[in-house]
Amino acid sequence: MSAKLDTKALKQLDQAHHLHPFTDFADYARHGGRIVSRAEHIYIFDSDGNKIQDGMSGLWCCNLGYSQERIKTAVADQLAELPFYNNFFRCSNQPATELAARLCEVTPDRFQRVFFTNSGSEANDTQIKFVHRYFDLLGKPEKKLIISRHNAYHGSTIGASSLGGMSAMHQQTMGLDYIHHIQQPHWFEEGADLDPEEFGVLAAKALETAIDELGEDKVAAFIAEPVQGAGGVIVPPESYWPEVKRILDERDILLISDEVICGFGRTGRWFGFETYGVEPDLVTFAKAVTNGYMPLGGCLISDKIADVLLSGGGEFAHGLTYSGHPASCAAGLATLDILEDTQIIERGVVELAPYFASRLMELVDHPIVGQVRVKGLFAGVELVRDKSSRERLAPASAAAVYCRDTAITQGLMVRQTGDAMIMAPPFVTERSELDFLIDQLAIALDKTAQHYGVTATPV
Numbered sequence: 001m002s003a004k005l006d007t008k009a010l011k012q013l014d015q016a017h018h019l020h021p022f023t024d025f026a027d028y029a030r031h032g033g034r035i036v037s038r039a040e041h042i043y044i045f046d047s048d049g050n051k052i053q054d055g056m057s058g059l060w061c062c063n064l065g066y067s068q069e070r071i072k073t074a075v076a077d078q079l080a081e082l083p084f085y086n087n088f089f090r091c092s093n094q095p096a097t098e099l100a101a102r103l104c105e106v107t108p109d110r111f112q113r114v115f116f117t118n119s120g121s122e123a124n125d126t127q128i129k130f131v132h133r134y135f136d137l138l139g140k141p142e143k144k145l146i147i148s149r150h151n152a153y154h155g156s157t158i159g160a161s162s163l164g165g166m167s168a169m170h171q172q173t174m175g176l177d178y179i180h181h182i183q184q185p186h187w188f189e190e191g192a193d194l195d196p197e198e199f200g201v202l203a204a205k206a207l208e209t210a211i212d213e214l215g216e217d218k219v220a221a222f223i224a225e226p227v228q229g230a231g232g233v234i235v236p237p238e239s240y241w242p243e244v245k246r247i248l249d250e251r252d253i254l255l256i257s258d259e260v261i262c263g264f265g266r267t268g269r270w271f272g273f274e275t276y277g278v279e280p281d282l283v284t285f286a287k288a289v290t291n292g293y294m295p296l297g298g299c300l301i302s303d304k305i306a307d308v309l310l311s312g313g314g315e316f317a318h319g320l321t322y323s324g325h326p327a328s329c330a331a332g333l334a335t336l337d338i339l340e341d342t343q344i345i346e347r348g349v350v351e352l353a354p355y356f357a358s359r360l361m362e363l364v365d366h367p368i369v370g371q372v373r374v375k376g377l378f379a380g381v382e383l384v385r386d387k388s389s390r391e392r393l394a395p396a397s398a399a400a401v402y403c404r405d406t407a408i409t410q411g412l413m414v415r416q417t418g419d420a421m422i423m424a425p426p427f428v429t430e431r432s433e434l435d436f437l438i439d440q441l442a443i444a445l446d447k448t449a450q451h452y453g454v455t456a457t458p459v
């Protein structure tokens, strides 16, 4: 490794040469950002000497924190043994083979096949190809349409951003014309005066309406995150998924569950579809599968699809140089070992979740909090000026940005989407550290209320 650069030189170099994802290039080139130098347990340390508690598990991926030596060693050992070989042309490697088999063990029995990619975006692109291929091989080539939801996040490639429902992304790229978007189950934003459960059923029925309008003979699949993550941790009303399940069960439409965030424990079960009792045909995973230490994503394919894909029809014309990269798969295997050996989903998420929820619910009475949403170790807090009218504090999500920046200054990394503060703490967070998270968030909320002229009546 090259010698450490001093923080000023590093920031200048970065501003001069490095284009960052989801960043205003001009703004960054002028003002720069934060250089993260190292991390330990659930803390990140930047080049200015700040220590910040991570309330986001990196980017929803380092669910087991930053100090999992077993994963680091597995990667180093794998690089020493076989740093790369591709999986094209009838080749394979042991970590890819073993990880495929292990992923099939932790999912319901009907999942027996895995395709590897390097990211969630690529995995969702691959799902489109699987779905199209499936119906082509079944002799139903007219079934090509895919239904998704407004404000969904399925990644950034052209395919994945088209699948997603982020309007800012659609404005900058011409999307695929065979993807249709329906209402999201976001009661706080769209439920008006309806009871949440009543709204949940209505939001689900938007799927039924869309399928009926587009034609069941044309629609191939519905893709959804069990809980929308990047959209603002939108926990659907309990009535939503059972109604979606009913609609799909009555029709010849596949369900793709995008488990890139929910997968591997976030909502308290191994997968979000288990939390909500739905039975997807295809599952997308990425992020936490390697605890974020190495890039890896993929598609889990149920027997219903696999039986057709393996029934003939020749080569599947799709693949990535690094599909099934040995070092990434070694990281995945070590991550699954830890999840199983420590029972951290049961002992961490399931045990911590009620405490997390009860502490978060204390914020409901805060003068600028409109709603608290929580599922497992996954939460969103909506900021408002007026609780009953749901009027926002400031245009363009400025208040949530202010609240986020304030929290970071206080040593807590949380994010903001729209007017919601969002959190996904690592499963290894201790109770006292969860207390720090909530306490610092509460202080940041107080400061935000004050900044925007809302009298902070003591809670």
Ligand SMILES: *Cc1c(COP(=O)(O)O)cnc(C)c1O
Residues within 6 Å of the ligand: 060, 118, 119, 120, 121, 122, 124, 153, 154, 155, 156, 225, 229, 230, 258, 259, 260, 261, 286, 287, 297
């Ligand atoms: C992050 C994310 C993706 C995209 O994954 P990348 O690895 O960033 O390409 C897809 N779906 C969901 C639900 C995500 O949160």
